[in-house]
Amino acid sequence: xLGTAITIWAAFQNFGKFNIVIALAIATIKAxxxxxxxxxxxxxxxxxxxxxxxxxxxxxxxLALTLADYDTRPHEGRLASANTCYHA
Amino acid sequence: xxxxxxxxxxxxxxEQQKETATLGMWIFLVTEVLFFGGLFLTYTINRxxxxxxxxxxxxxxxxxxxxxxxxxxxxxxLTMAMAVWSAQVGKKKLVSIFLIATLGLGTVxxxxxxxxxxxxxxxxxxxxxxxxxxxxxxxxxxxxxxxELALExxxxxxxxxxxxxxxxxxxxxxxxxxGMTGLHALHMIVGxxxxxxxxxxxxxxxxxxxxxxxxxxxxxYWHFVDIVWIYLFPLLYLIDRHR
Amino acid sequence: xxxTPPAPDNELPDTHYLNAxxxxxIRSWLLTTDHKRIALLYLASVTxxxxxxxxxxxxxxxHLLTPTGALVTPETYNKLFTMHGVAMIxxxxxxxxxxxLGNFLIPLMIGAKDLAxxxxxxxxxxxxxxxxxxxxxxFGTGGLDTGWTFYTPLSSVYSNSAVTPAVIGIFINGFxxxxxxxxxxxxxxxxxxxxxxxxxLPLFAWAHYATSLVxxxxxxxxxxTLLLAGLERMFHLGFFNPALGGDPILFQHLFWFYxxxxxxxxxxxxxxxxxxxxPTFARKPIFGYAxxxxxxxxxxxxxxxxxxxxxxxxxxxxxAALTFSFLSYLVAIxxxxxxFNWTSTLYKGSISWDPPMIYALGFIGLFVIxxxxxxFLACLGLDIHIHDTYFVVAHFHYIMVGxxxxxxxxxxxxxxxxxxxxxxxxxxxxxxxxxxxxxxxLTFFPQFILGYLGMPRRYHTYPPEFQVLNVLSTAGASILAxxxxxxxxxxxxxMRYGKVAGQNPWPATGLEWKTDSPPPTENFHVTPEVTWEPxxxxxxxxxxxxxxxxxxxxxxxxx
Numbered sequence: 035x036l037g038t039a040i041t042i043w044a045a046f047q048n049f050g051k052f053n054i055v056i057a058l059a060i061a062t063i064k065a066x067x068x069x070x071x072x073x074x075x076x077x078x079x080x081x082x083x084x085x086x087x088x089x090x091x092x093x094x095x096x097l098a099l100t101l102a103d104y105d106t107r108p109h110e111g112r113l114a115s116a117n118t119c120y121h122a
Numbered sequence: 123x124x125x126x127x128x129x130x131x132x133x134x135x136x137e138q139q140k141e142t143a144t145l146g147m148w149i150f151l152v153t154e155v156l157f158f159g160g161l162f163l164t165y166t167i168n169r170x171x172x173x174x175x176x177x178x179x180x181x182x183x184x185x186x187x188x189x190x191x192x193x194x195x196x197x198x199x200l201t202m203a204m205a206v207w208s209a210q211v212g213k214k215k216l217v218s219i220f221l222i223a224t225l226g227l228g229t230v231x232x233x234x235x236x237x238x239x240x241x242x243x244x245x246x247x248x249x250x251x252x253x254x255x256x257x258x259x260x261x262x263x264x265x266x267x268x269x270e271l272a273l274e275x276x277x278x279x280x281x282x283x284x285x286x287x288x289x290x291x292x293x294x295x296x297x298x299x300x301g302m303t304g305l306h307a308l309h310m311i312v313g314x315x316x317x318x319x320x321x322x323x324x325x326x327x328x329x330x331x332x333x334x335x336x337x338x339x340x341x342x343y344w345h346f347v348d349i350v351w352i353y354l355f356p357l358l359y360l361i362d363r364h365r
Numbered sequence: 366x367x368x369t370p371p372a373p374d375n376e377l378p379d380t381h382y383l384n385a386x387x388x389x390x391i392r393s394w395l396l397t398t399d400h401k402r403i404a405l406l407y408l409a410s411v412t413x414x415x416x417x418x419x420x421x422x423x424x425x426x427x428h429l430l431t432p433t434g435a436l437v438t439p440e441t442y443n444k445l446f447t448m449h450g451v452a453m454i455x456x457x458x459x460x461x462x463x464x465x466l467g468n469f470l471i472p473l474m475i476g477a478k479d480l481a482x483x484x485x486x487x488x489x490x491x492x493x494x495x496x497x498x499x500x501x502x503x504f505g506t507g508g509l510d511t512g513w514t515f516y517t518p519l520s521s522v523y524s525n526s527a528v529t530p531a532v533i534g535i536f537i538n539g540f541x542x543x544x545x546x547x548x549x550x551x552x553x554x555x556x557x558x559x560x561x562x563x564x565x566l567p568l569f570a571w572a573h574y575a576t577s578l579v580x581x582x583x584x585x586x587x588x589x590t591l592l593l594a595g596l597e598r599m600f601h602l603g604f605f606n607p608a609l610g611g612d613p614i615l616f617q618h619l620f621w622f623y624x625x626x627x628x629x630x631x632x633x634x635x636x637x638x639x640x641x642x643x644p645t646f647a648r649k650p651i652f653g654y655a656x657x658x659x660x661x662x663x664x665x666x667x668x669x670x671x672x673x674x675x676x677x678x679x680x681x682x683x684x685a686a687l688t689f690s691f692l693s694y695l696v697a698i699x700x701x702x703x704x705f706n707w708t709s710t711l712y713k714g715s716i717s718w719d720p721p722m723i724y725a726l727g728f729i730g731l732f733v734i735x736x737x738x739x740x741f742l743a744c745l746g747l748d749i750h751i752h753d754t755y756f757v758v759a760h761f762h763y764i765m766v767g768x769x770x771x772x773x774x775x776x777x778x779x780x781x782x783x784x785x786x787x788x789x790x791x792x793x794x795x796x797x798x799x800x801x802x803x804x805x806x807l808t809f810f811p812q813f814i815l816g817y818l819g820m821p822r823r824y825h826t827y828p829p830e831f832q833v834l835n836v837l838s839t840a841g842a843s844i845l846a847x848x849x850x851x852x853x854x855x856x857x858x859x860m861r862y863g864k865v866a867g868q869n870p871w872p873a874t875g876l877e878w879k880t881d882s883p884p885p886t887e888n889f890h891v892t893p894e895v896t897w898e899p900x901x902x903x904x905x906x907x908x909x910x911x912x913x914x915x916x917x918x919x920x921x922x923x924x
Contacts, residue, residue, distance in 0.1 A: 057356035064196075065349045072203045072345045081554070082148055089152040092582050093159040095669060099688070100163060100618045103673060104170075106682035132479040132556075134892075142481045142555045149547045153585045160589035160619055164604060167615055249602055290603060290610045297602045301593070 128333045140335045147339040151346045154309075158350055161305065165298050165357065172291040173361075174281050178255065179295035180361035181277065182247060184238060188359040191234050192351065198227035199348040206341045209334035217337065218324040224344065225317040228310055235307055239300075247296055255292045256282070299358055306354060309347050316340045375865055377786045381883040398483035399886055401784075404469035406490050407460060412853070414456035414497065417504075421449035423846065426808075426839040432829040442825035443510035444526065450513030452504075455535050456497055458765055459627060461773045462634035463545055463580075464489070467573045469784060471549060473877035473884060474567050476558025476893045481551040485544050493541040499534025503527040512823060514624070517605035517616040521597040532595040539588045542630075546580030549573050558876070560895035567875050567899055568657050572637025575661035579626045579633070579668065587623035590616065614679055621672040629668040631765055632732075633661055635772025636703055639725045642779050643707050645873040646722035647714025648910070650900040653706040660699035667696040677748045686745055693743035700736055704729060719871070720791065723798040724775025731767025731805070735760055738813065753823070756816025762809045771801070774852060781856060782870050786882040787863030789855050797855070801848030807841025872908045874900050879907075 070076045075086055125131065133139040169176045205220035242248055246257035259275030262268070281288050320340055323329065329337050382401045394402060425445050428436035437445065468486065472479050480486050503509060507527040511520040520528050553566070553574050593604050594616065603609025605616040644651045651657065673681055673689040707729055716722070738760040742748050751757065775798075782788055811834040816822075820831050827835065869878040874897075880889050897904060 057360055058353075061353050061356050064352045068196075068199060068345050068349055068352070072199050072348075073342055081145070085145075085148045085152060089155040089582075092152075092669065093155055093162075096156075096159060096586065096622055097163055097166065099670065099673070099685075100622075101166070102688065103614075103618065103681045103685035104167060106684040107680075132477065132483065138555055142551055145554060146482060146547060146551045149550055149581060153543050153547070153581050155585075156582055157585035157589050160586045160593075160622075163619065164593065164615060167612065168604075171612075172610065250600060287610055294603055294610055297596075297604065301596070 136333065143335045143339055144342075147342045151342065154346060158302075158305070161298070161302050162353070162357075165302070168294050168298065169361070172285075172294060174285055175288050175291035176295045177361050178277055178281050178288070179247075179292050179299065180359060181274070182242075182245070182258070183299075183359045184241070185359055187234050187238055188355055191231050192355050194227050194231050194234070195348050195351050198224045198231070199345050201227065202341045202344045206334065206337050209329040209337045210331055212331045214324065214327055214329065217329055218321060221317055221321045221324055221337075225314060225321065228314050228317070232307060232310060232314075235303065242296070242300075247292075249293045249297045249300065253289065253293050253296070255289055302354055302358065306347065306350055309350070313340070313344050313347055316343065375867070377865055378881040378883070378885070380885065381786070381881060382886045383785075383883055385886045396487075398479070398487055400468050400472055400480050400483065400486055401884065401886075403486050403490055404465050405784075407464040407468065407493070410490070410493060410497065411457050411461050411465065414452050415461075415849075417501075418449050418453035418457055419846065419849070421445050421452065423842065425449060426842040428825065429827070429835050430839050432827050432832050432835075434825045437825075439825045440510060441508075443512075443823070444508035446823055447509045447512050448504055451500060451509065451531065451535070453765075454513055454627070454631075455538055456493075456500065458631045458769055459542060460493065460545075462638065462769070462776060463549070463573060463576055463630075464493075464541075466569075466638065466773075466776045466780060467549060467576075467634060468545070470780065470877055471552060471570060471573060472556070473783075473880065473888055474570050474875055475553065475556060475561050476876055476889065476895065477552065477556035478887050478889075480548045481556055482544075482548050486548055489541045489544040489548070492544070493538055496534045496536070496538030496541065499530045499537060501534075503529075503531035503534065506530070514620065515591070515594060515616075516620075517594060517597070517611075517613045518607065521594045521616075522606050522608075529595055529598055532591045532598075536588050536591045536595070539584045539591075542580050543584045546577035546584075549577040550581070558893050558895055561876070564655065564658075565895055565897075565899055566658075568640035568651065568654065568661075569634075569637040569875075571658040572633045572640065572661050575665040576630050576633040576637075578662075578665045579630050582669065583623040583626040583630075586619060587627075590619040590623070593619075614676070614681070617676050617679060618673065621675045622669075625672040625675065626665075626668045628761070628764070629664055631769045632772075633664060635728065635769045635776075636661070636700075638772045638776035638779070639707060639728050640703075641873070641875065642721045642725040642775060643710050644900040644902075645779075645871050646717050646719055646725075647711050648717075648902050649710055649714040650898075650902065651706065652709035652712075653702075654899065656702055657706050660702045663699040664696065667692065667699070671696055674743055674748075677745060678752050690743050690745050694740060697736060697740055697743075700732075704733060718795065720789075720794040720798050721775045721779035723795060723802075724771050724778060727798065727802045728768055728771045728775065731763050731771065731802075735763030735768055738763065751816055753821055754816035755812040755820045755822055758822050759809045759812035759816060762812070767805055767809070771805075774801070774849075777856070778852070779871075780877075781859070782866030783877060783882050783884070785860050785863070786866055787859045788866045788870060789859040789863050793855055794852065797848055797851035800844060800851065804841050804844030804846070804848045808838050808845050809841070811835070811837045811841075869908065872910065874902060874905055874908065 069086060075083060129136055129139060133142070201220045201223040205217055205224060208214075208216035208220055244263060246252050246254045255278055259271060259278055262271055278288075285291065317340065320329075320337060323336065382399055385399075394406065397403060397406075424436060425442075428434050428442060428445070434442065468480070471477075504527075507525075509524075509528060509531050510526045511524050511528060515528070515532070520532075553570060557566075593602075596602055597604055597606065597611075601609075603611040605611045605613050607613065640651060640657055671689055671693045673685055674693045677686050677690075738756070742751065742757060742760060778789070778794060815831055815834050815838075818831065820827050866882050868880070868882055870882075872878065876893060876895065877884075879893065902908070902910060
């Protein structure tokens, strides 16, 4: 609950380009608490903890490597690169 | 396979059965992480390209309803956890009470979402032929705050000047909004169904300290659905509120 | 060991899972939760899709006999190769070994009575049938012409074929895969018999564990991707449509994030089959057990890091291309480790040329060719030249047909005595294996040359100078078809007229061979307790080898 209040307050602050980082960080803290305590991950066997870590890791792989492609391309304010052979 | 009491025939002990069921649910949740993950990736790529449209789209969402829903859902996670605890300590009546509370809160969440969806429909913000981000500011609805409406109109006009394709890009935002919250709501409806099944079982006194696996694994599922919303809320509602 | 004396070797046991009476006739099959019966349900269904895919392939090869295309219109040709791909990949290759052999054998191999979630197993099959029905409906009402890769915006906007039902069907089918993988992982973790430690597991089980990891981590992504593409098509949304601000490359990233690991779903189980067959017919413990087990997991993990090597020519950034190229070279290493280990197992082994062994040896040779040509494709400069040519087509057919399908057919031959209690005609089956091998090479080797010379894939015509090689390929295809038809015939024949197999005809060392053929419904009359290491031919007096005609090989050659 406290977390949600902080989230909204933080949203109305302007941290410049860290906005998204702060918002996601708060969400992650909330999510971690749910996983650890509501889902009893803290008291679960190591295997369960490994399963949780792996799922997050795989999601990270998908996001990171895809963004690695997009972020290292020339930016033109639209998604598709102008080098591909179609015209919007 | 045949069942003697709570033990299915292909297991050796109740302990093995519970371990199996729990691991099974965790692995299912892994698949859900990757399933929603694809949507989150699509969101990330689209938002970084069209931040203006996403900002405006986000500002049309009602933050009170969104925040309220977040609180409701987290509370329902709490009552779900309490239901599991009650089963583990053998307080059968409490199990039913907490399960019903969870279902109730979940229904409130879905009701609020329905209201929000209707609002979007009225404002011509549902992707499709009648989508138009300029519609609401120029067609006030009863109950609209004129000051906020004027602000919205200004924002939309500025954005149009900056990005003439704002309707197309705004549609991307709203497609993702409806897609992600819709998928989430679908999961909640399934969860509600599971809760109903559990409530029925709890009235029959099925859940004891020796056997409460169904409550526990539905609990895991419910908490997961909560976590998805915990990420959806800031990503959809809080993109550009600092203005 | 069991209290019930094993059936004598020349008689089938009195009751087993096939004639067990719980319910009557067809209902007891359609509502079964016995993993062995479910495996046979899958066997029937995947064979139907294999047949459909095969007919489509036949039409493609006949059409390509002449440079200007003799058989069908260009639009129909597009539909032929698309539907061939969809049927074969999603409805044959991905389920085949896991859903047929994996379902049947994994509980037997680990000493369990069934999988962890028997009802979920049955649900898996019904989901497969439902998904398959949607796709067959799509095939029947206009077909599909987008390529099995469904690239947008062709699939989501412009195609006039029945894309939506096909996408729904594949989406649904994905859940069949996910549930099977989930079942296997949980089963292997929690249902092993006493004494069956992780490092006593047969390598078939390790292979399926790794495959299941890929299934559960990858399949959800293609599910959401196809869902988005389908929604885009139905509601004119814009995720992947450049005219509405969307990005086709995003579709490709999402699609290949699953579809590359999917090829490991297809090959890892076949590698598991080979790891069982080779030690059995070399009468030697497998060389480097831990390395084979570990390399299965390594392939599963690294396989998730290479997907954009399918996108080198799409305009992806140079840095991304370099990364994915490097990682693609890396993923070849664990596969190579396996090949070295299999070869070392054969060294100074006591080799016998039973039909499963011919398939396994064929696998090794063809997989090496297919795998090495994958490295050609992973090389950025070379890929520019051979991408979207027949070189790629030959490469993946070497792996998927020369590899995965040979593994599947070889596995069926290896475990057929256990599944049915009967043996099949030996000389005929050896001949069929050789026919398959020859037909396969004649079909696909010319395609490497065609691709290198520049013949593009997915084109309904080609320059006339390529005709000879195309004719060779089609001729090979007819021999290949014979190689598949022969086993379908004699295996079916053997179910009624084959010689009774007995418990352990080869003999092999796995736990599954210590129960009747066919096994009883509960798999083992008494829960086994495992006290021996896998593939340990030296210390298994119960196999009756020392009294037999063929000598045991020494454990590691002349040390």
